[in-house]
Amino acid sequence: MKRVFRYGLAVLLLLGIIGCEEQPDFEYYYYEPEDYALLSRYLNIPQEPIDYSVKLPEAMRFSGLLPRPIDSDKALLGRVLFYDKHLSKDGKISCASCHRQDIAFSDDKPVSRGVFDRVGTRNSIALGSVFSFAASYGTDLFGPDGVPFFWDNRANTASEQNLASMTNPVEMGMTHTEVVRAVRAQPYYGPLFRKAYGDSGVTIERISEALAEFVNAIGSFQSKFDRELIRTPGFGSLQARVHSDFPGFTPEENRGKRIFLDRCASCHGEIHDRPLKKFASNGLDATTTDKGVGGITNLPEHMGTFKVPLLRNVALTAPYMHDGRFATLEEVIDHYSTGIKPHPNLSFELRSGNTPIRFNFTPQQKKDLIAYLNTLTDLNFVNDNRFSNPFK
């Protein structure tokens, strides 16, 4: 009896212990506390992970425009590198100096200024002119369908592009070794590299890859044009729907769209997904002043030709053209209206025989066209905190 009592007592004791169990105490974290404390001294980034995956609207996915997957840890590291002025020779220039988020990652100067105020030769390309950087740019994955980088299309991948900019003497002016040394010297990179790569080893390949991952996460697909394109009823592809009037557009915007589809889309693309020509001469000058693509290929028929850019957020990315010669969209439209020069390699869409075409837009048509181009502005994108300057 005594034993049974003892045994019963033990069971009761166990039940008592079970009864005293506390609620689960689960802690979900992204950074180790000491890492986050260190990062917080320099950076404004949340404790939670940031999702950089490109989530295109379903309708856009149907059209076959699929971005490559994004590694969010590498993209965050790339974002910090993108905004870090330590990566330049004079410590005053970062990638973001010439690619400002508020103007769709473009520059408001005709030609960009690099280290020691050195003046470049071309206008900074707007990274935010594409619906998805990762789905548009890069010939490594997309082959002939991928769009190369720079105005003269001389780089095939985002990594090639960013390495060229870091080492360009009038842009950031560094050597690979100096870039690696500069990154190693900053304490906040240790945790970021560990997150991205599992260890804190800094190499130029990792730096370049992380930068590429960040820009590959960039994409603008929430403009008024996109919303209308998706919600406009119709069968078939987006390319088919774009020819209907959009119910949410003003009459001016719809007229502008029709003009664009009629006059401009044969090069820039109807739904602004990818340009239909990789490069062309649009008759800015009668003779070649900048060889452009021809300077890379040395082919006479490429002389004076340049990348055909996509036009998303175009209203934000003045000045325009490869040399930033036009300060406003009105000037651009005036050029196509009456100013095209008879360059030997002038694109056939802009010529009739050997004579440049004159579109002769009326003042109302110019207004309509500008109204339409304004619908390509994506304020969600330019205000997206995931792409903003992380430095305090």
Place this chain on the structure above:
Amino acid sequence: MRRWLALSLPWVVWCACNSYYYAPNTLYTPHLIERHDAELGICGLRGSDFSGFEFHGTYAFTNHFALMANHLDVRGRSPSQDRRGNGRLSEAALGVYFPLRQVSNTVFVGAGTGQVFNEFPKGSRATLKFHRYFGQYGISVEQGALRIGTGIRLNYLHYREGHIDYRVGESDVSKIILIEENSPFIFPEFSVNLRIGSRPVWANLCSTIVEHERAKELGWATQTIGLGLLLEVDHFWRAERPKK
């Protein structure tokens, strides 16, 4: 029926990279007949994506009361080597036993503590710590050189602490949130022990399965199989077991 059939089948399935947040240790059914009977076992253990070892010990300190201690240590690694994990469980129990000719009936209640640790690519980790309380009934029958044991264990599993890196991935974070929201868990486990040998050494084959309808959603291993040796250590201080 299928459950019981599964217990008797060799079970070596090597599936791709799962991460587990619970794995059952062997439900050990000692063969206790009288005071000072003592068993010590070591067992190699295997689950679907992991393997390890465990120790068991029982000691009958009176004619009807006994103590039991178990320790489990398992480790696993994905075929691509980019994910790994380990788990530990240590527990002690107090029990009673009722011998009846060649049959030993045992009932134990006990408590233990353990943790599971999973590491994912790029060093992201999830660590869960838990307490487990249990009550078990086992029956062991000896016939010549053969001992067969079977048992049922009722567990009260309480995850008390977790440290989870978000980067372990959506799938694992979902499992862990489910664990956090539903802890504690009360569920049974069943086992079969097959021993071949004679005093004092027995080869021991054992299999234990978890019975919980959401086991897979929770990231639990539902079955382990073990092969080991059992030593009746009382043999060394008692020349011969007196006949009952």
